Amino acid sequence: MPEEETMSDTNREIHELLVDYAGALRDGCIPSFLKSLTREEAERIASSWEFWDATEVSRILNGVGFADKAVTTNVSLFISHVDAKIASRKKLKASPNGKRSARARSVTKRENRT
Amino acid sequence: MNKRLRNALKGLTAPDVERRRRAMEPFVRATFGIFIKYLYRYLGNEVECEDVLEDVYADIWENPERLRNITNEKQLLMTVYLYYMRKRLREVYRRINRNLYLSQRNLKELIAPEIGALEMVSRSELQQILGQALSKLKARERRAIELWMEGASNRSIANELKTTVGAVKMLEYRTMLKLRKMLRYYYRED
Numbered sequence: 241m242p243e244e245e246t247m248s249d250t251n252r253e254i255h256e257l258l259v260d261y262a263g264a265l266r267d268g269c270i271p272s273f274l275k276s277l278t279r280e281e282a283e284r285i286a287s288s289w290e291f292w293d294a295t296e297v298s299r300i301l302n303g304v305g306f307a308d309k310a311v312t313t314n315v316s317l318f319i320s321h322v323d324a325k326i327a328s329r330k331k332l333k334a335s336p337n338g339k340r341s342a343r344a345r346s347v348t349k350r351e352n353r354t
Numbered sequence: 355m356n357k358r359l360r361n362a363l364k365g366l367t368a369p370d371v372e373r374r375r376r377a378m379e380p381f382v383r384a385t386f387g388i389f390i391k392y393l394y395r396y397l398g399n400e401v402e403c404e405d406v407l408e409d410v411y412a413d414i415w416e417n418p419e420r421l422r423n424i425t426n427e428k429q430l431l432m433t434v435y436l437y438y439m440r441k442r443l444r445e446v447y448r449r450i451n452r453n454l455y456l457s458q459r460n461l462k463e464l465i466a467p468e469i470g471a472l473e474m475v476s477r478s479e480l481q482q483i484l485g486q487a488l489s490k491l492k493a494r495e496r497r498a499i500e501l502w503m504e505g506a507s508n509r510s511i512a513n514e515l516k517t518t519v520g521a522v523k524m525l526e527y528r529t530m531l532k533l534r535k536m537l538r539y540y541y542r543e544d
Contacts, residue, residue, distance in 0.1 A: 254527075255523055255524050255526075255527035255528075256523050258526075258527050258530065259508065259523040259526050259527060261464075262502075262526070262530070263508075264398070265396075265398040266398055266502075266505070267398065268397065268398040268399025268400075268402065269398075269399070270397070270398065270399075270447075270465065271447070274447070274454055274456065274461070274464075275454065277454065277455050277456060278455065279455045281455070282454070282455035282456045282457075282460070283455075285456065285460060286456070286457065286460050290531055292463065293531060293534045294527060294530040294531050294534060295464065295467075296467075296534060297530040297531075297533045297534045297537070298530060299395045299396065300395070300480065300484065300537070301484075301499070301502070301503055301530075302394065302395050302398055303391070303392070303394065303395035303477065303480065304477065304480055304481050304484055304503070305503035305504075306394065306398065306503075306505075315382070315383060315386050318382070318386065318404060318407075318408075319378075319379050319382050319383070321404075321408050322378060322382055322408055322411045322412060323375075323378070323379075325408050325409070325411070325412040326375060326378065326411075326412050326415050326416075329412055329415075329416060330371070333416075
């Protein structure tokens with residue numbers, strides 16, 4: 241029997257890939273979906289305009305159906321996180337050569353030792 | 355755009371760093387709900403949405419130039435998505451990209467796509483448009499999408515429709531393509 245006849249295609253069809261993508265988007269596990277793709281499935285996705293069209297709809301459905309889940313009750317806590325992030329960026333901005341000066345210090349230390 | 359948001363935007367684009375920082379709180383309060391709901395379309399995960407948004411707001415504070423001439427909420431959302439959110443969305447997936455078979459271009463397109471007309475419509479408008487489109491579908495197609503939107507698994511949709519999981523997947527796929535055609539037509543009409 242020729243080899244091709246014994247090998248079955250275990251890759252997902254384009255409609256299965258779309259449904260799995262939409263499910264991953266709905267359930268918040270897109271990275272798992274991306275990691276699950278085989279080389280053949282990735283090629284299938286790349287060459288299917290229907291897949292790309294359908295992903296737009298799945299995003300819309302996600303926005304309409306599930307976006308309410310994303311509303312955090314504690315906006316104040318979120319604001320404090322943003323404030324902390326801004327403060328750390330401000331600090332980083334204030335010392336742009338922080339790494340360089342640390343390296344320079346260690347060089348002087350080494351020089352002093354020798 | 356309401357007065358509070360307008361004032362916050364004014365403060366955000368001020369040259370004084372401290373004023374910009376003070377303006378951040380009212381800005382976040384006025385926009386958090388809009389931004390997180392929008393971002394949820396792409397991530398589907400509230401924790402990830404909050405992480406991305408923290409960076410988005412910090413980026414806005416650091417470089418608010420793009421928000422200088424914003425006149426309405428729609429324009430604000432479009433600008434924030436194009437110039438701040440997309441960059442961060444792509445970064446979320448950059449770290450896993452090495453192990454993926456998808457090309458960088460396809461990955462970008464999948465997680466942070468170019469903006470389409472439908473992407474910028476408000477949620478209430480979108481609900482209305484989608485409701486109209488759903489009403490034009492066959493009963494079986496509509497039921498499958500409705501169940502899916504309620505969070506049902508393909509197995510339970512198959513049980514409800516008395517069919518196989520494979521048939522449900524095909525039905526969902528075809529219905530999404532049908533919806534896409536209907537929605538595109540709707541926008542052309544507009």
